[in-house]
Amino acid sequence: MTTPAVSIQALHKNFGSVQALKGIDLEIEQGEFFGLLGPNGAGKSTLINALAGLTRPTSGSLKIMGYDVIANYLEARRRLGVVPQEVVFDPFFSVREALIFQSGYFGLTKNDLWVDELLDTLKLTDKADANMRSLSGGMKRRVLIAQALVHKPLVVVLDEPTAGVDVELRKSLWRFVRSLHKSGHTIVLTTHYLEEAETLCDRIAIIDHGKLITLESKQELMRRGLGQKLTVSSNSPLPDVPTELQRKIVNASEFQLELRLHREQDSVIDILDQLRAANFQIDDIGVETDSLEDIFVQLTSEQAL
Amino acid sequence: MIGCYTLFKKEMARFGKVWFQTVLSPIVTAMLYLMVFSQVLEGRVEVFDGISYTEFLIPGLLMMTVIQNAFANSSSSLIQSKTLGNLLFILVAPISTLQIFLAYTAAAVARGLIVGLGVLLIALLYVDVPVYNFGIILLFAISSSAVLGALGIIAGIWADKFDQMAAFQNFIIVPLSFLSGVFYSIHSLSGIWQTLSHFNPFLYMIDGFRYGFFGASDVPVGTSFAVVIVSLTVLSAICYRIIDTGYKLRQ
Numbered sequence: 001m002t003t004p005a006v007s008i009q010a011l012h013k014n015f016g017s018v019q020a021l022k023g024i025d026l027e028i029e030q031g032e033f034f035g036l037l038g039p040n041g042a043g044k045s046t047l048i049n050a051l052a053g054l055t056r057p058t059s060g061s062l063k064i065m066g067y068d069v070i071a072n073y074l075e076a077r078r079r080l081g082v083v084p085q086e087v088v089f090d091p092f093f094s095v096r097e098a099l100i101f102q103s104g105y106f107g108l109t110k111n112d113l114w115v116d117e118l119l120d121t122l123k124l125t126d127k128a129d130a131n132m133r134s135l136s137g138g139m140k141r142r143v144l145i146a147q148a149l150v151h152k153p154l155v156v157v158l159d160e161p162t163a164g165v166d167v168e169l170r171k172s173l174w175r176f177v178r179s180l181h182k183s184g185h186t187i188v189l190t191t192h193y194l195e196e197a198e199t200l201c202d203r204i205a206i207i208d209h210g211k212l213i214t215l216e217s218k219q220e221l222m223r224r225g226l227g228q229k230l231t232v233s234s235n236s237p238l239p240d241v242p243t244e245l246q247r248k249i250v251n252a253s254e255f256q257l258e259l260r261l262h263r264e265q266d267s268v269i270d271i272l273d274q275l276r277a278a279n280f281q282i283d284d285i286g287v288e289t290d291s292l293e294d295i296f297v298q299l300t301s302e303q304a305l
Numbered sequence: 306m307i308g309c310y311t312l313f314k315k316e317m318a319r320f321g322k323v324w325f326q327t328v329l330s331p332i333v334t335a336m337l338y339l340m341v342f343s344q345v346l347e348g349r350v351e352v353f354d355g356i357s358y359t360e361f362l363i364p365g366l367l368m369m370t371v372i373q374n375a376f377a378n379s380s381s382s383l384i385q386s387k388t389l390g391n392l393l394f395i396l397v398a399p400i401s402t403l404q405i406f407l408a409y410t411a412a413a414v415a416r417g418l419i420v421g422l423g424v425l426l427i428a429l430l431y432v433d434v435p436v437y438n439f440g441i442i443l444l445f446a447i448s449s450s451a452v453l454g455a456l457g458i459i460a461g462i463w464a465d466k467f468d469q470m471a472a473f474q475n476f477i478i479v480p481l482s483f484l485s486g487v488f489y490s491i492h493s494l495s496g497i498w499q500t501l502s503h504f505n506p507f508l509y510m511i512d513g514f515r516y517g518f519f520g521a522s523d524v525p526v527g528t529s530f531a532v533v534i535v536s537l538t539v540l541s542a543i544c545y546r547i548i549d550t551g552y553k554l555r556q
Contacts, residue, residue, distance in 0.1 A: 015556070052397050055556040074399040082397050088390035092319050098394075104311025105398035147394060 003066040005030045005155045005186035006051065011060035013046050013210075020046040022210040023060070028188060028203075030065075030154070033181050035201030035218075036190040039300055043210040044190045045085060048159045052082040064155055078106065081153035085160045085190075087140045089132040095119070095143055096128045099150055106151035118146040121176060138169045145173070149180075156180060157188045162196065174200065194293040208300045221295055227263035230271060231256065231286040242278045245271065263290075309404035312395060316412030320378055327378070327416065332423040335370045339363065339428060342488060352490040353521045360435070363428045364442075364515040365487035367421050368449065372510060375417035375450035376457040376478050379409045383461025384470050392554065402549040406458065406541065413454025414447055421446060435518055441526065442517030448533045449510035453478075455540040462553050481507045491523050506536050 006028040013021040021043045028034045038044050049055040051062055053069050053076070062069045067076040090098060096115065103111035119125045122142040127135060132143065141161065148156065158177065162170045174196065181187045191197055197204055198218065205215045214221065232238075233256045241249060241257065248266075251258040261271065268287055275282065320327040343359035352361045386392035395405065428434065436442065456478075464470040485507035491499050502508050503524075513529030516522035522529070548554070 049556070053555065054393065054396055056551055074401065077397060077399040080397070084390075084393055086390055088393055090386070090391040090394070091389070092322050097318070101311055101315045102394055102398070104314070105308045105395060105400055107307040107399065109307060 002030055004028060004063075005032065005065060006034075006188065007061075007063040007066075008047070008051075009061045011047070011050065011062060012058045013043075013050060013055065014058045020210050021050070021057075024207070024210075024212050026205060026212060026215065028155075028186060030186055031181075031184060033187045033200055033202045034189065035197035035204040036188060036207065037194065037197055037204060037296060038190075038207040042208045044207060045159055046210075047207070048082065048157055048188075048190065051157060052080065053077060078151065079154045081148035081151065081156045083145050083148045083156070083158045083161050085163065087137060087144065089135075089140050089143065091131070091133045094129050094131055095124055095135070095146075098132060098143060099146055102147045103150045108151060111150060114152070115146075115150065118149060122146050123172075138165055141165060141169075142173075145176070153185070155186045155188065159190050161189075162191065162193060170196075194291065194296055198291065206296060206299055213299050222290075223263065227266065227290060228261045228268070229288045229290070230259045230261055230268055231288070232259070232272075232275060232280065232282055233257075233284040233286075234281050235283050236281050238281075239279050242274055245274060306404070308398060308400040309408045312400060312405065312408035313411050316378070316382060316408060317415060319382060320412070320416050327374070328420055328423060331370050331374050331420050332427065335366050335424045336427055338366055339431065343432075352493070353519055356435075356519055356521075357432070359432045361490075361515075361519075362488065363425075363432065363434050364518045365485075365511050367424050367428070368446070368511045368514040369482045369485075369487045370424050371417040371421040371446055371450050372453040372507065373478060373482055374420045375413040375453040376460070376474070378413040378416040379454045379457030380461040380464075380470060380473070381457075382409070382412075383458060384464050384467065387461070387554075388467070396554060402545055405548050406455075406544050409458050410451050410454040410541075410544075413457055414450040417450030417453070418446060437520035438517050440517075442514060444530070445510060445514040445517060445533065448530075448537055449514065452506075452510070452533060452537045452540055455537065455544045458544045459540065459547065462547055465553075481505050482511075485511050486523065487511055506532055509533055 004027045006026070008024055008026040011021050011024040012019070024047060036044050036047070046055060050057050051064065051069060053073055056070070064076040065079045067079065069076045093101065096119070099115045099118065100111070103115065119128050122145060124139065124142055124146065127139060132140065135143065145161065162173060165173070177187060178200070189197065189201065201218055203215070203217050204221055206213045229250065235255070237254050238257055241252065245259065248259040248261065249257065250260050259271065261268065272282065272285065339359070339362060342362055346358045349358070352358070383392070460470060460473045464473060484502065485505050486502065491502045491508065494502060509524060509529035509532040512522045512524050513526050513533065516526040516529070
């Protein structure tokens with residue numbers, strides 16, 4: 001069995017009387033593209049900060065590639081690259097200086113080739129000698145990514161890297177992160193853009209109120225039975241809905257009917273046949289498959305109840 | 306050790322980029338003190354036999370500049386990095402507690418010595434300063450600026466806001482360095498003030514440093530050195546502890 005890229009056991013973190021993390025157990029395998037989702041204040045950043053050694057857990061253990069982040073912090077940190085959520089920079093230095101210093105912090109003295117490659121890939125070559133202060137927000141964010149990668153870490157953690165980033169940059173960032181993943185890096189991503197997790201991640205954990213609510217593959221999560229929403233419209237007033245379909249009604253008006261279908265138990269064709277048999281004059285239909293966002297909202301609201 | 310050395314280089318580059326403020330400005334301030342005090346007091350006060358007031362003043366002024374700048378270097382770097390959030394780049398790196406301590410302290414010592422050397426070179430244009438033992442001068446300059454570098458680390462980590470840092474500097478560092486016998490011999494003070502002065506650790510730094518120039522001092526040089534080394538040991542231990550536990554750094 002290979003060593004997990006990230007291993008978290010019984011992790012608790014209290015800030016005074018506030019319990020930010022209430023016993024998280026989580027393992028992320030090497031080479032995974034892992035999504036960490038949760039509403040604001042759920043504990044995602046606390047979890048990532050604990051991994052990066054930026055916050056000390058109250059109890060529990062965290063390991064990066066088998067190395068404990070406290071007892072073996074030097075080894076653990078060599079294998080981890082963290083892209084923080086907030087855009088931070090050192091206003092004294094240029095982009096290249098920041099990357100060379102960061103390389104040095106990781107014990108690398110001759111890292112110019114890789115730094116040049118990072119600058120090129122992240123489209124920062126033109127700004128290499130510009131002071132960090134003169135960069136736009138998007139560029140600063142790209143520098144943060146480059147800084148996290150100077151030492152070619154096996155595990156890359158991105159804490160909401162696309163928050164407030166325009167569509168173009170977001171797309172190019174994801175292309176880059178995908179290529180990192182393809183070249184063997186384990187990626188851990190937190191994001192608010194659920195469609196990102198949906199398209200990128202193999203496995204997704206949802207945390208809320210400091211607890212892990214679910215940890216499943218994306219497919220399993222999508223199969224949670226939420227299914228689809230069928231909307232039927234007519235130009236003439238709709239008759240009564242057949243009794244056997246009553247419990248599926250989400251919304252019903254004179255000319256439009258919305259039904260929620262179970263992904264595996266219901267067939268759109270069968271439902272339409274039943275409606276036609278009940279004298280429905282159907283002029284238009286719409287079928288919407290539930291997104292991860294719907295599942296996320298349902299799971300976190302279940303938790304709140 | 307590459308991580309430690311890089312952090313040291315980064316700290317040097319940081320104050321080097323703003324050398325007008327970090328090097329030139331304290332040199333000019335020290336020279337202004339020298340000009341004003343030597344103009345007013347030259348010929349009126351003789352602290353040690355055969356040594357003019359201006360000669361007496363230079364080592365004290367030098368040391369005051371060295372230690373104030375050593376403190377300013379580590380404290381301002383840390384509070385800036387904390388406030389701007391870029392301390393994260395160091396906190397996520399595989400640099401040990403001891404290496405972080407050594408890098409910040411060494412950069413503080415370096416800035417103290419560079420500014421001190423600047424003051425000395427300009428002062429030498431003004432008056433000839435005797436050198437009794439260069440080794441003692443260097444020993445006190447390095448150990449004392451290391452003490453203040455360590456104190457700067459503690460203050461930089463402790464302070465949450467710039468005004469707390471300013472309070473630390475203006476209510477502790479500046480008064481203690483001014484009242485440490487830079488401008489006078491403590492023997493010229495009356496009873497209680499002389500006794501109180503002995504509780505000021507900066508007195509020993511300046512007095513021992515001055516011994517290196519004149520071979521004469523208010524306090525035996527061995528005692529001064531012992532006080533400086535004990536201060537360095539205690540403050541280094543506190544520094545190590547707070548960096549290691551992550552006090553105010555790693556929540």
